[in-house]
Amino acid sequence: MPERQPPIELQGISLAELQAAIDMRRLPPVDRWNPTHCGDSRMRIARDGTWYHDGAPISRSAMVRLFSTILRREPDGSHVLVTPVEKLTVEVEATAFRAVEMQSEGTRRDRKIGLTLDSGDALILGADHPLRIAEDGAGGPSPRVLVRHGLEAELSRAIYYELAEIALAEGNDPPGVWSDGTFFTLMPGA
Incomplete structure (x- = not known):
């Protein structure tokens, strides 16, 4: 059975277009x-x-x-x-996937954050794809997003830093970000 689905790319598309591409999968x-x-x-x-x-x-x-x-x-x-x-x-060894690219639209509670994965898939961070900060004995806190069927993607360090910049700029307490109507703290164990 050949793989017929090309990777989803974030470059040059809106998050609405990204959601449409995800829905077509x-x-x-x-x-x-x-x-x-x-x-x-x-x-x-x-x-x-x-x-x-x-x-x-x-x-x-x-x-x-x-x-x-x-x-x-x-x-x-x-x-x-x-x-x-x-x-x-x-x-x-850690997670099944890695989130490798991020796109953000909107601000505060109206923000949506799209992520592409190293598998060629994509998702919108939100209630169906929650972000959590896991304690990973190998390297400290590990930001992870639920993908599907219990599988998670670890966020690249660059994406985590982008999220931290958003949280600091918006002054959220505790530090965190909104996406698709859901707030996600960036603090381990919170």
């Missing part, structure tokens, strides 16, 4: 598939977002995008690739 219904666990995929997603199979990086971005569409996180925190007939474990 058709992702497999992995939340409805519950096959028996078959084993290990021998895949690993490194902390930097690189996908590996049998220890070698997967160099074809279209292949990574395809695999990312059938990935989900199980209630026990493990990650699996799921099809209607099989379920295979995937090792994930």
